Amino acid sequence: MPAFPKQWLWGLIALAVFVPxxxxxxxxxxxxxxxxxVSTMIIAAIAVxxxxxxxxxxxxxxxxxxxxxxxxxxxxxxxxxxxxVPYWLTLPCAAAVCFMVGYLFGLPxxxxxxxxxxxxxxSLALAVPQILKYKWLEKVTGGVQGIVLNKxxxxxxxxxxxxxxxxxxxxxxxxxxxxxxxxxLNSRSGRAMMAIRDYHIAAxxxxxxTALYKTVTFGISAAYTGIAGALSASAIAxxxxxxxxxFLSIKFLIGLVVGGVGSLAGSVVGGIFYVLVDNSxxxxxxxxxxxxxxxxxxSAYTIFGILLILLMxxxxxxxxxxxxxxxxxxxx
Amino acid sequence: MEQxxxxxxxxxxxxxxxxxxxxxxxxxxxxxxxxxxxQGEMAMFSTYLSWQLMTWGASYWVAFAAAVVLSxxxxxxxxxxxxxxxxxxxxxxxVVVFIGLLAIxxxxxxxxxxxxxxxxxxxxxxxxxxxxxxxxPHQLGVVLVTLIVLGLxxxxxxxxxxxxxxxxxxxxxxxxxLVGVRVDxxxxxxxxxxxxxxxxxxxxxxxxxxxxxxxxxxxxxxxxAGALVGGIGNPGGAVLxxxxxxxxxxxxxFAGNQIxxxxxxxxxxxxxxxxxxxxxxxxxxxxxxxxxxxxxxxKRV
Numbered sequence: 001m002p003a004f005p006k007q008w009l010w011g012l013i014a015l016a017v018f019v020p021x022x023x024x025x026x027x028x029x030x031x032x033x034x035x036x037x038v039s040t041m042i043i044a045a046i047a048v049x050x051x052x053x054x055x056x057x058x059x060x061x062x063x064x065x066x067x068x069x070x071x072x073x074x075x076x077x078x079x080x081x082x083x084x085v086p087y088w089l090t091l092p093c094a095a096a097v098c099f100m101v102g103y104l105f106g107l108p109x110x111x112x113x114x115x116x117x118x119x120x121x122x123s124l125a126l127a128v129p130q131i132l133k134y135k136w137l138e139k140v141t142g143g144v145q146g147i148v149l150n151k152x153x154x155x156x157x158x159x160x161x162x163x164x165x166x167x168x169x170x171x172x173x174x175x176x177x178x179x180x181x182x183x184x185l186n187s188r189s190g191r192a193m194m195a196i197r198d199y200h201i202a203a204x205x206x207x208x209x210t211a212l213y214k215t216v217t218f219g220i221s222a223a224y225t226g227i228a229g230a231l232s233a234s235a236i237a238x239x240x241x242x243x244x245x246x247f248l249s250i251k252f253l254i255g256l257v258v259g260g261v262g263s264l265a266g267s268v269v270g271g272i273f274y275v276l277v278d279n280s281x282x283x284x285x286x287x288x289x290x291x292x293x294x295x296x297x298x299s300a301y302t303i304f305g306i307l308l309i310l311l312m313x314x315x316x317x318x319x320x321x322x323x324x325x326x327x328x329x330x331x332x
Numbered sequence: 333m334e335q336x337x338x339x340x341x342x343x344x345x346x347x348x349x350x351x352x353x354x355x356x357x358x359x360x361x362x363x364x365x366x367x368x369x370x371q372g373e374m375a376m377f378s379t380y381l382s383w384q385l386m387t388w389g390a391s392y393w394v395a396f397a398a399a400v401v402l403s404x405x406x407x408x409x410x411x412x413x414x415x416x417x418x419x420x421x422x423x424x425x426x427v428v429v430f431i432g433l434l435a436i437x438x439x440x441x442x443x444x445x446x447x448x449x450x451x452x453x454x455x456x457x458x459x460x461x462x463x464x465x466x467x468x469p470h471q472l473g474v475v476l477v478t479l480i481v482l483g484l485x486x487x488x489x490x491x492x493x494x495x496x497x498x499x500x501x502x503x504x505x506x507x508x509x510l511v512g513v514r515v516d517x518x519x520x521x522x523x524x525x526x527x528x529x530x531x532x533x534x535x536x537x538x539x540x541x542x543x544x545x546x547x548x549x550x551x552x553x554x555x556x557a558g559a560l561v562g563g564i565g566n567p568g569g570a571v572l573x574x575x576x577x578x579x580x581x582x583x584x585x586f587a588g589n590q591i592x593x594x595x596x597x598x599x600x601x602x603x604x605x606x607x608x609x610x611x612x613x614x615x616x617x618x619x620x621x622x623x624x625x626x627x628x629x630x631k632r633v
Contacts, residue, residue: 301439308432
């Protein structure tokens with residue numbers, strides 16, 4: 001897939017930077033709630049990017065990235081709650097912890113391929129809430145109740161509201177992480193990652209240390225998703241074990257598949273998409289009940305499930321890939 | 333000692349459920365090389381169907397049989413409609429479709445029957461059934477019913493021409509096709525049977541874990557563990573593996589309780605059941621992926 005046109009990219013970034021500043025002028029359009037919603041989309045995009053690095057660019061299937069999200073969120077929460085670490089310092093800490101956890105999980109994953117890896121990570125996703133409730137961790141993690149946190153404070157007396165600052169905090173993190181991912185993928189290491197995905201054995205014979213690359217990619221991927229988790233802990237100002245269930249991992253998978261497996265821009269699309277559907281499910285359900293007259297609660301996961309299956313048939317490359325193919329076909 | 337026996341007995345009852353779900357997983361895995369992540373949710377859906385029939389007035393066993401038959405039909409339809417086109421698709425696509433199925437089953441059950449936990453009746457008489465102090469009536473009933481189902485399945489695969497054709501289709505599709513077996517339909521039948529066996533497990537376990545859309549999560553995880561311990565390519569092994577992990581699960585919790593009683597240190601208990609299953613899954617996958625009774629498959633590069 002060709003790179004996204006540079007001018008467009010700068011335009012989008014400029015838009016993302018300046019629109020929130022219009023809040024005093026257009027308080028209805030740029031409401032606090034919408035800013036918060038976009039912040040969660042940004043966080044989702046980072047999490048999906050993490051999964052994409054592993055599954056899309058390295059070919060290792062993970063159905064358990066919610067686990068790394070949870071580790072990131074809890075690392076941040078515990079650091080802020082127990083050790084009074086400033087919130088911005090929790091991001092590198094969460095990244096380091098998640099890198100280690102991901103790297104360690106990547107070691108047994110080396111022996112697993114395809115369905116078996118999916119099975120192992122699926123089991124991980126199912127077990128995460130219970131692991132977080134483990135009695136010995138209760139003193140630190142707060143058990144079932146979880147941990148209540150404070151929202152990030154605006155630093156240096158910058159004249160921004162809390163939600164605006166949260167938005168910029170997420171945006172800056174996302175831009176840095178996407179820039180780093182882009183550079184990684186365009187480097188020798190990135191090409192090695194993709195070579196392993198495309199043909200494992202050929203990559204091996206070309207002299208690529210596949211074991212090292214696969215485990216390190218697992219670590220990096222976990223670190224990305226962990227950073228997203230840490231950001232979400234600050235944003236929601238709360239962590240609790242039962243929010244890190246299997247369905248969180250399924251949401252990341254949705255983001256990955258909708259946006260496009262192996263596409264950086266797709267990770268953003270996917271993140272935006274799943275937050276949007278998740279948030280509008282209630283409205284959709286009401287629409288189905290009142291306007292279509294069906295006595296039926298439409299849940300976000302019904303939509304997710306149907307989309308997952310349809311996309312696999314119609315657009316296996318995701319929406320970004322599908323749009324790109326459509327444009328190319330039209331031009332011909 | 334009595335407690336110990338009780339734990340083993342209830343472990344066997346749980347194990348019977350795991351064995352059923354593990355067998356359903358293996359039946360699909362053997363014929364298509366797919367791991368059905370939606371198996372648990374499909375069984376949950378079947379259980380709701382039987383519950384619905386019971387609230388409409390059907391007796392337990394009628395509802396049970398109807399749910400099994402309906403699940404069989406649903407399984408065949410799912411295979412024909414959703415999985416058939418993906419026969420040669422990459423692993424990721426197949427996994428994603430299974431996860432999609434899981435999400436659909438779970439949310440549809442929640443939408444139709446709500447997420448409230450429901451009680452599910454037990455058909456086994458409380459007074460005259462079971463062995464006092466060792467095994468409760470429902471647990472004994474579960475073991476018996478699953479043993480009957482497993483026996484019937486064994487007889488079907490071993491002694492009927494259709495069973496033979498299904499085994500042939502699973503083992504060597506192209507050769508089976510050459511001798512006139514309709515391989516496509518055999519796969520669909522396999523799916524239907526797997527869904528039906530899953531339904532048996534779901535209806536049997538619902539009295540123990542109560543009926544709610546997320547009831548099968550932990551059971552599916554243990555079924556995975558059971559299938560892997562026994563060997564995911566080996567039906568008999570998977571059944572045995574299901575029983576093994578069922579007993580193991582209770583033994584671990586029992587040992588944890590004993591340790592806590594004697595030394596006062598909490599290590600492991602009922603709250604860590606899924607973690608134990610996760611450890612079993614990962615250990616088996618990394619140490620001996622073929623399981624205890626599976627054959628090691630040599631892959632040609």
